[in-house]
Amino acid sequence: MNRTGGRGARLRALTATIGVFALLASACGTETQGRPLTSGDIAGLPVTHFESGLKPDAPKPDLDVQNADNGPEDTVAIAAIADVSAYWAQELPAHFSMEFEPVKKLLSYDPNEPDIEVCGATTADAAMNAFYCPSEDLVAWDRGMLLPLLKQRFGTMSIVTVLGHEFGHAIQYRLGDKAGVDDSTSTIVKEQQADCFTGSYFRWMAEGKSEYFDVSTSEGLNQVLASLFFIRDEAGQSAQEQGAHGTAFDRTYAFQLGFEDGAKECAAINQENIDERITEVPFAPDDVGQGDVMIDEAIVATLQENLDQTFAGAGVEGPRIVADGGSCPDGVSTPPASYCADTNTVSIDLPALAELGQPVDREAEFQGEEGNGGLGDFAAFSEIASRYVQGIQNGVGASLDSPNAGMRTACLVGAWAGATNTEGSTLRLSPGDLDEAIAELLRPHSLLAADVNGHPVASGFARVEALRQGYFGGSEPCTQNYG
Known part of the structure; x- marks a missing residue:
């Protein structure tokens, strides 16, 4: 975040018509372990829990793939191409009045093996990449470095996500005017559309229509969102730059749009509606810390x-934030930040939050390592804010330990994040801050989407959606959707 100079101006006040509910009693002096709560639905689908991946009885794809090695990563990648082709073979006639034409060329490569010339370059130049080449109507993927890393870090569905995205670019060129795509279309429009098309494909899969894959709406979609987070742009990049793909917040927004509203809505994405909501912007000149401040x-x-x-x-009255260890002596504790209802305080473990607030180690991320454990300053701020809004909810009589409490909490934190963009705010969002919130949301024991007992919402998709609704809509959707 960026500390600003003006300290007297008042931010827009958030409405507090959450509703009056009874606060259920909590156990005294206990520390929770963050048992996930299943609640609500995922864009109209039930919340499901099972191992996502290739079906045991999936058919063998009849595809000609150059240089395939038939290893485990290629097996998933080739099945993904067959599967997403089946989706678009149904979707294009049904919603775009056109027949599907299969991609002409498919290439699997290992950048550590002898070079293959492709799309004006070589496979050595395309390490850690997957891409669509319009001039050759070709989808290619790095099975030697990229796919193994994705599978190891995020699971099988991350491979399907990447291939679904690249296939989305092939669909853009087939749709042409129907997607508003031509040679002058900016990269960010193409990338947001492709992420959105990927979401619509996963919706079809989640509805049980795929011959090849099963995906749960909890852990399975969590893998998808985690992989989109991983391949986000660097903080401070401009969406106007050539090659811009979007922040993690932008990319998950587009994916969720496709999952919720379908491919026709994806094809309607254009520069105007992206400019209204995109969060990928350069650092402000006065952001001397380039998005990072010390948690002290x-x-x-x-x-x-x-x-x-x-x-x-x-x-x-909002709760006081006190640095006295992160636990409640006479109530349930959720360190490193806890809401203590009896004293209306937020107890924080300042050293632990300072560690969490260290900048993300991107190099360690790409090497599959844990790094310094930091998620960025806004991850630490949002954990404190999540406990603070517990106090606000308690003050207006809202339930703190119902299934909706975690969703409402994430939504209110999003509303606070949006409010920091108001003129006169003492704190301002920096580029990458919302991505740090998503990193926190996708942790198994996220506080940002947890009730007062530290029990998080089971679905990462639902957590991110709640934050997004608050960010764009203020507190009103928090009241309407999670009251």
């Missing part, structure tokens, strides 16, 4: 002021 007592005091300003319209 001074910045926590600024955060306290900022949260108090943001939620002034709730008509209740």
Whole structure:
């Protein structure tokens, strides 16, 4: 985040018409382990839990793939191409009044093996990549480095995600004017459409229509979102740059749009509606920390002021943030931040949050390592904010341990994040901050989408959607959807 100079201005107040509910009693002096809660649905589909991946009885694809080695990664990749082809063979006639034409060429390569010339370059130049080449109508993927890393880090569905995305580019060129795509179309429009098309494909899969794959709407979609997070653009990149794909927040937005509303909505993505919502922007000239501040007592005091300003319209006293270890002596504890209802305080473990707030180690990410354990300053801020909004909800009589409480919490944190963009805010979002929130949301024991007991919503898809609704809509959707 970026600390700003103006300290007297008031942020837009968030409404607090959450509704009055009874607060159920919590166990005293206990620390929770973050048992996930299953609640609601995923864009109208039930929340499901099972191992996602290639079906045991999946047919063998009848595809001609150059240089395939038939190893485990290629097996999944080739099945993904066959599967997404089957999806578009149904989708294009049904919703775009055109027949599907299969991709002419498919290439599997290992950049460590002898070079293969492709699309004006060589496979050595395409390490850690997958791509669609319009001039050759070719989809290619790195089975030697990229796919093994994705599978190891995020599971089988991450491979399907990448291939579904690249196939989305092939569909753009088939749709042409129907997708508003031509030689002048910006990269970000093409990439957002492709992510959206991937979401529509996964919806079809989640509805049980795929011959090749099963995907659960909890752990399976979590793999998808985690892989989209992994292949995000660097913080501070501009969406106007050639090659821009979007932040993790932008990419998951587009995927969820396709999953919820279908491929026709994806084809309607254009520069105008992207410009209205895109979060991929350069660092501001006064953002001297390039998006990172140290988590210390001074910045926590600024955060306290900022949260108090943001939620002034709730008509209740916000909790005090106290650095006394992150636990509640007489209530349930969710370190490194806990809401203590009896004292209306948020207890924080400042050293632990400072560690969480270290910048993400991108090099370690790409090597499949844990790195320094940091997720960025906004991950730490959002964990504190998640416990702060527990106090606001408690003050207006909302339930803190119902299945909806975690969703409402994530939504209210999103509303706070959106409010920091208001003129006069003492804290401002920096490029990459929302991605840090998504990184926190996708952790197994996320506090950002957890109830007062630390029990997070089971589905990462639902967690991210709740944050997004609050960010774009303020507190109103938090009340309407999760009251």
